[in-house]
Amino acid sequence: MEIVSDKNTLISLLNKNRSSVRGLIPTMGNLHKGHLDLVYKSTLDCAYTVVTIFVNPLQFGPNEDFHKYPRTIEEDIATLKESNVDLLFAPSVNEMYGEDKEEQVIVAVTRLSEILCGKNRPGHFDGVTTVVAKLLNLISPTYAYFGQKDWQQLALVKTMVDQLDMQTKIVGIKTTREKDGLAISSRNQYLTKEERSIAPLLKAELDNISIRLRNGETDYEVVETESKSNLSRVGFDVDYIAIRDSHRLCTPDEETKSLRILAAAYLGRTRLIDNIGF
Numbered sequence: 001m002e003i004v005s006d007k008n009t010l011i012s013l014l015n016k017n018r019s020s021v022r023g024l025i026p027t028m029g030n031l032h033k034g035h036l037d038l039v040y041k042s043t044l045d046c047a048y049t050v051v052t053i054f055v056n057p058l059q060f061g062p063n064e065d066f067h068k069y070p071r072t073i074e075e076d077i078a079t080l081k082e083s084n085v086d087l088l089f090a091p092s093v094n095e096m097y098g099e100d101k102e103e104q105v106i107v108a109v110t111r112l113s114e115i116l117c118g119k120n121r122p123g124h125f126d127g128v129t130t131v132v133a134k135l136l137n138l139i140s141p142t143y144a145y146f147g148q149k150d151w152q153q154l155a156l157v158k159t160m161v162d163q164l165d166m167q168t169k170i171v172g173i174k175t176t177r178e179k180d181g182l183a184i185s186s187r188n189q190y191l192t193k194e195e196r197s198i199a200p201l202l203k204a205e206l207d208n209i210s211i212r213l214r215n216g217e218t219d220y221e222v223v224e225t226e227s228k229s230n231l232s233r234v235g236f237d238v239d240y241i242a243i244r245d246s247h248r249l250c251t252p253d254e255e256t257k258s259l260r261i262l263a264a265a266y267l268g269r270t271r272l273i274d275n276i277g278f
Contacts, residue, residue: 001077001080001081001085001086001087001088002086002087002088003077003087003088003090004087004088004089004090005089005090005091005092005095006091006095007091007095007138010087010089010138010139011138013087014050014087014139014140017047017048017086020046020047020048021045021046021047021048021142021143022046022047022048022049022050022139022140022141022142022143023041023042023043023045023046023048023049023050023141023142023143023144023145024042024049024050024051024052024135024136024139024141024143024144024145024168025038025039025042025049025050025051025052025144025145026052026054026131026132026135026144026146027051027052027053027054028053028054028055028056028069028186029053029054029055029070029071029072029073029076029090030069030070030071030072030076030186031072031075031076031079031080032176032184032185032186033176033184034147034149034175034176034183034184034185036079036083037147037173037174037176038145038146038147038173039051039080039083039084039085039145040083041145041171041173042143042145043083043084043085045143045171046142046143048086048087049084049085049086049087050085050086050087050088050089050139050141051080051085051087051088051089052088052089052090052091052135052139053073053076053088053089053090054089054090054091054096054131055069055071056096056127056128056131057093057127058097058104058106058123058126058127058128058130058131059123059124059125059126059127059128059131060124060127061121061122061123061124064121069186070186070189073090089138089139096131096134104130105130106126106130107126107129107130107133107160107164108125108126108129108130109125109129109156109159109160109163112125112152112155112156112159112249113125113126113129113156115152115249116152116240116242116244116249116262116264117150117152117239117264117273118152119240120239125152125153125156128153128156128157129156129157129160132144132157132160133160133164133166136161136166136168140167140168141168142168142169143168143169143170143171144157144168144169144170144171145171145173146170146171146172146173147172147173147175147176148172148173148174148175148275149175149176149183149184149185149273149274149275150273151260151262151275152249152262154170154172155247155249157170158170175274175275177203178200180200181200181203181204182196182199182200182202182203183203183272183273183274185272185273187270187271187272188270188272190268190269190270191267191268191270192268195235195267195268195270198234198235198236198267199267199272201231201234201236202231202236202263202265202272202274203274203276205227205230205231205241205263206261206263206274206275206276207276208227208230209223209227209241209243209261210261210276210278213243213259213261213278214278220243220251220252223243224241224242224243227241228240228241231263231265235267236265236266236267237265237266237267238263238264238265238266239263239264239265239266239271240262240263240264241261241262241263242261242262242263243259243260243261243278244259244260244261244262245258245259245260246258246259246260246277249262258277258278259277259278260275260276260277260278261275261276261277261278262274262275263275
């Protein structure tokens with residue numbers, strides 16, 4: 001595995017493999033099994049796999065955990081070397097954005113970036129789409145792999161790629177879970193022992209909503225309100241529970257072909273997100 005931290009060397013190495021089917025997995029490091037499932041899919045699909053590790057300051061709000069976000073680069077490198085990755089790109093903030101942050105061009109997907117998680121995290125998704133756009137332009141992958149755990153992020157990136165006529169195909173990979181159903185996330189390590197025992201109830205409540213919908217309930221607002229109360233009673237501080245159109249993330253209407261049940265909630269200081277399809 002080759003490791004580079006500057007864009008010029010990255011481009012030079014990629015030019016030597018221009019004819020290969022290329023896969024990209026963008027990450028912020030602190031790798032876990034969910035990331036490795038994306039890597040595995042890329043190595044199956046592609047002749048050349050690139051992983052990026054970059055803790056992106058643009059997607060952190062002023063009161064969020066950018067400086068505390070776990071950075072485990074040596075462990076991550078060892079893991080990727082065992083996973084048949086061809087190239088790791090791990091740039092600095094200045095390498096990605098330059099020294100004049102005030103002149104940074106922002107890529108924004110309006111509406112989709114302002115609802116659900118975006119409502120209480122203004123600017124977060126603009127940071128995501130900006131860095132992903134830069135990585136897609138630099139690496140020109142055939143495929144880029146994202147986990148379905150952050151369904152809104154996946155929808156945003158797909159929309160950006162479609163509307164900006166980018167040539168990469170965005171591939172969503174099923175959420176990787178612990179045995180008790182909790183979606184695997186780097187932030188799970190912040191949970192206390194008691195909070196960790198409660199955390200799987202988020203997925204359980206999504207499953208409960210799915211059962212109610214399959215049994216014919218159609219008053220989505222009532223279902224959402226009752227599920228929010230259920231989670232609050234067991235210790236969650238709920239940001240939202242939302243039943244939405246899978247692709248447009250709007251309230252279901254006559255054009256809706258499939259549903260997505262999405263949730264975000266805090267346990268203590270840890271924000272958990274999850275979703276399932278219906």
